[in-house]
Amino acid sequence: METKVIHKKRDRNRRMINKIVEMLLEKGPMSINEINYNCQKLMKWGPTTHQLINYMSRRVEFKRVGVTRIPNSTDGGTYESILWDVSDEYAHRGD
Numbered sequence: 001m002e003t004k005v006i007h008k009k010r011d012r013n014r015r016m017i018n019k020i021v022e023m024l025l026e027k028g029p030m031s032i033n034e035i036n037y038n039c040q041k042l043m044k045w046g047p048t049t050h051q052l053i054n055y056m057s058r059r060v061e062f063k064r065v066g067v068t069r070i071p072n073s074t075d076g077g078t079y080e081s082i083l084w085d086v087s088d089e090y091a092h093r094g095d
Contacts, residue, residue, distance in 0.1 A: 013055075016047055021061055024086045029065045031081040032056065056084050063087040 016039070023038055024030060030038075032052055039046040047055070056062045066083040085091075 016043070017055055017059060017061060019043070020052075020055065021086055021090060024062075024084065025091065029083040029085040031068055031070065031083055033070065033081060035084065061087060061090045 019042060020035060020039065023035070023042075027038075032049065035056075036046070036049050036052055039052070062084050063086075064082050065085045067080050068083055069078040070081050071078050
């Protein structure tokens with residue numbers, strides 16, 4: 001019975017990762033904030049920011065492509081956010 005719960009969770013993660021891959025292939029490189037915003041629009045129960053960061057950094061489907069500066073509205077400064085994209089191996093599998 002516990003095995004079914006584990007498989008359901010893995011299936012949910014797999015579906016989430018597939019949706020993120022499709023989104024990145026369609027829209028191009030995005031920061032973690034943009035990915036999180038779009039995931040929240042797509043899914044009723046989207047991943048948290050920490051879950052997204054773990055997906056992006058640990059999965060071979062994703063790669064870091066750069067850094068962008070995002071303005072901070074509270075103090076007028078900026079902060080860096082990593083840009084993520086689909087790795088080359090997985091980008092060509094969709095062709």
